[in-house]
Amino acid sequence: MNRRFPTLFSPIQIGTVTVPNRFVVPPMGNNFANTDGSLSERSAAYYEARAKGGFGLITIESTVVYEQAKGGPRKPCLFDDAVVPSFKAVADRCHAYGAKVSIQLQHAGPEGNSKLTGYPLKAASAIAPSAGREIPEAMPREEVYKLIECYGDAARRAQLAGIDMVELHCAHGYLVSTFISARTNKRTDEFGGCFENRMRLPRLIIENIRRKTGGNMPILCRINARDEGDGGVDVHDAAAIAAYLETECGVDGIHVSRSIHIHDEFMWAPNITHGGFNAELVTEIKRAVSVPVITVGRYTEPQYAELLVKQGRADLVAFGRQSIADPELPNKARNGQLEQLTPCIACLLGCVPNMLKGNPITCAMNPAVGRESEIKPAEVKKNVVVIGGGPGGLYAAELCARRGHSVTLIEKDAELGGHFLVAAYPPGKGEITGAIRSLIVRCRLAGVDIRTGTEATPELIASLKPDAAIVATGSVPLRLPIPGLADCGYITAEDLLTGKFDAGKRALVVGGGMVGCEAAEFLTEREHAVDMVEMKPVIGEDIVPEARKYIMANLEKHKVVQRVNARVKQFYADGVDFTDTVTGDEGSMRGYDTVVLAMGYKSNNTLEEKLRECVPEVYVIGEARQAPGNSMLATGDAFNIAVKI
């Protein structure tokens, strides 16, 4: 028995299948599949890495059951026998590590892509999912019955491929969920109206799957605990749905997710939301059924997950983005190595945006995702010097050392982390500290010689006689030549966040990008009165939409004046004068105790040229190459260079 997480490491029975532990990889589209609908070598390596990392149940991403509903070029498909061997390869490689494999069966309905398929979108009723999206056609009855057969056929193919169980996607506003929810089902045939009619489609699909798979392949259903849309499924509806799926349809487990796509902040929640934010909802569903229940939503470290399962409020815990950021979570939990865990920081930079665009996913914290096979031992062992201990430098140093190079990391500050450490200070971003700590620990374990408090100069680097130098010196705040700036006594957002300087009671934040918004939030939380001024027409334009909703609500709550379209032309100790970029009018914001500067960053790359004279290979990565940037740029560059040195 595992001493630390005994419940999470105990097996559980789902129908006829014993799952070795409670760690689940939920379905996550990754666009690694081949365009013919088969799973690729890249897909196989990705899933295999998660099985090897100790996950007990791996769910293959949403897989298309119906030819006319393939929502993306790299969506896996199960409407053709030809793909079965590729699914078998994935199942075999996961089984080799003892994991069980499930697969999510899906018809995207109104969230599909008619341009790609050449067929109109279909839904329960002709209701567009959101502004700017196509209005789908109500699926004719005859087609509904044809589709039911396709689900059963897809499940039979999954069974032939050796997959252990199937998961019917009844959530997120896709086709089946449009039938279940009274918000989107306005039909008056046998599939609309009362509860049982709205549940008829999932019931008939489940019966068809059971018939075509011989009755012993476990069937899970993924449902919404709440639609988060007015008049949609709420948690009491969801409890009744779960109970019906168990008692009337005989499903073997319920996977409780949340929300339709207009409220993605509940589906893949941003950093301000912590693991367990769905706990009350899943508890309500768990009370309604006796089959195993899977919960999901922002779980990163295992402590709360263990508690939840131990308390009997859920049976399994799906770690979605966390399994992207670190496929080794279960093993690290088992072996007491959580300090080495790469946390998902819920940045939503690499995974969801790429998935939605049809590109292969990546991860700001784990650029190796889906590229696992590119990491090979170095053919020629080299002496590598990395300059700068931000996320780019740390990641590059660790990977170079892991590949067998001899690596020295030089950082001028006393502490490692660079600007990424500053990024950990605003509300909701504490996990970034864990990401940096994990990089430091992994660097040390890989044998990197870390020298902090040491400023790299060309002379110092030359004296180390490196074969390769990686310049990861990041960026510096942009100080535009605006009158009054140099002597107005401003403080930078970094100095404010890291406690070098404090702001007075009333503060004006100049610059309304992510850093400015976060500095403003940081101040309002401490009861400063804050206003903002921004040249662009929008505040927080560079913030991912899911996080922006929370930040904007916070700024509204604290009555932060957000002056947009305002080009600052003069700084004073107590504020600024500006010109309105639309009307040309002059304006002024004065009377503040402190001016906080958050006007952006420029690359800090003063070493490259000199190093090229004395080092055979020189690479510039991260914000030293391109600013402003983010952690994904830094670690992505680091990966690309570190695998080829």
Ligand SMILES: Cc1cc2nc3c(=O)[nH]c(=O)nc-3n(C[C@H](O)[C@H](O)[C@H](O)COP(=O)(O)OP(=O)(O)OC[C@H]3O[C@@H](n4cnc5c(N)ncnc54)[C@H](O)[C@@H]3O)c2cc1C
């Ligand atoms: C407030 C704030 C919030 C942010 N939030 C996010 C976020 O939520 N998500 C995200 O992805 N990104 C965020 N960022 C951006 C992110 O921090 C940067 O993109 C990232 O840190 C860049 O990494 P890097 O390795 O290129 O450079 P840096 O992190 O800047 O590291 C460069 C390092 O090089 C060192 N250095 C410089 N010159 C020398 C020298 N001559 N010798 C030795 N060492 C030297 C510096 O001291 C520094 O430690 C945020 C930034 C700020 C300021």
Ligand SMILES: Cc1cc2nc3c(=O)[nH]c(=O)nc-3n(C[C@H](O)[C@H](O)[C@H](O)COP(=O)(O)O)c2cc1C
């Ligand atoms: C890149 C990505 C792709 C996803 N694709 C699917 C999918 O195919 N089917 C599905 O039901 N949910 C999908 N989801 C939602 C996840 O299964 C999960 O419910 C969500 O990410 C919340 O869990 P987390 O906070 O642990 O990431 C996806 C999420 C991500 C991040």
Ligand code: SF4
């Ligand atoms: S890109 Fe960001 S949100 Fe997505 S898995 Fe990686 S760390 Fe998490």
